[in-house]
Amino acid sequence: MEIKLISSENNSIIKHIKSLQLKKQRVRHLQFTVEGVRIVEECLKHNGDIEYVIFSEELHQVQGGSDLLNKVSSKGHTIYQLPSQLFSKLATTESPQGIMAVVNMKNSSLEDLKFEDVDNLFFVILDRIQDPGNMGTIIRTAESAKVDAVIITKGSVDPYNSKTLRATMGAIFHLPIIQCDNDVWIEYLKQKNVELIAADLDTDKTYIDIDYNKNIGIVIGNEANGINSNILSSVDERVIIPILGKIESLNASVAAGILIYKAAEEKHLRKV
Template sequence: MEKNMITSETNSIIKYVKSLQLKKNRMKHMQFTVEGLRIVEECVKHNGDIAYIIYSEEIYSTQGAEKLLDKIALAGYTLYEVSSQLFSKISTTENPQGIMAVVHMKNRSLEEIKSQKGKELFFVILDRIQDPGNMGTIIRTAESANADAVIITKGSVDPYNSKTLRATMGAIFHMPIIQCDDDRWLDDLKENEVKLIAADLDTDKTYIDIDYNTSIGIIIGNEANGISEALLSKVDQRVIIPILGKIESLNASVAASILIYKAAEEKYFKHPNSVRKF
């Protein structure tokens, strides 16, 4: 394990890591940071594309730290040691655990996903989702339900910001993320006969009334305004999740979880020849 000591806040590594707190720099360099023992451990465990790891002596007060550092040593990652005071300068948490990793983004594409998967595809599409917690939770749920990829439309919160990453609980290292700057993804899915299913209040068709046994894309819209009208005009099926109590709607991540697992139920649990992840 290559290990180096950094003592100055003006060090180029420290300045670079701080710069990755901004989305424009993350996208420019195609790198992001993950912080905390559990998510760094997930990254190491699943062979995340780690550029280097930074830690402080604070890490030794966290249970499981020595075991993780042993794994890092075996993997041969470059390791930088800093003081607790210097680590706090680059941390995005109130109570840093004393470890973070700089990780390369995987620039995934629809073409890549289609070439790797079988005939039927399973996408989760997030249209201008704004809350990092919702974004991260939906990515985590999509991974748990064996979706093929999460497609994120322009105007959505950055999936690589610190709050979103924490909410994914490590799912970011498993689930392919496709960020889109235009609507070409929509034409591509249509050309590949992917059935687009939109969560929408303006329909009487419930989510249990439709067929999920084909290539599908489940669309979840903006927390305040729902799915854009332009996108809604091109979906194949609008569905509603009935509200039985007195509230008007569900949280976006809760609605997404219901639809994602309904699709998983139809695709994996009711067909004995399907491939399952358990």
């Protein structure tokens, strides 16, 4: 195993990793970092495009840490070892496990999308979702329900920030994540005969009243303000999840989970 040593905070690798804590630098370089044994292992397992890996001695004290380092080496990835103190300065978790990977982004545009089945497409569109936990949880749920891609509108939290990545539990490596600065995605989906289904409080039609067994895109809006009016005017169906208790609304990730799995029930589960 070839390991390169870095001891200086002024090293260009260290400076680059620090810069990736900022969204504008992640966008500029089309790279992000993942930290911790589990998510690095998921990245490796699902052929994430790893640029290089850094680690500290603490990794050998973590269950599965040494084995993971061997797996990284066997894949031919460049490995750098850092002193514990230097690694801690780069870590985004309270109790660092001593491993981090710099990863190249994939599927960054609509044009990159390729589908084997064009008759039963399944998209999730997240409009200005702000909470990293909600964003990551919805991506995780989307992957578990065999969604084809997640489309994220301008004004949403960055899906590649550290909190969101942890909430995805590795799902970020399994399906395309498309960030759009405008509403061009609407026309893209319309051209593929995808019907947009919006979670909306201003309707009497419930989520169990419609057919999901076709090309669909489920739209989930901002936690406080709902779906942007421009997008809402383009949807084919508006549905509500009835509130049976005394609260006013559901958490965005919970609402998304209900709709995503209702669609999965008709698209996949009933056919098993």
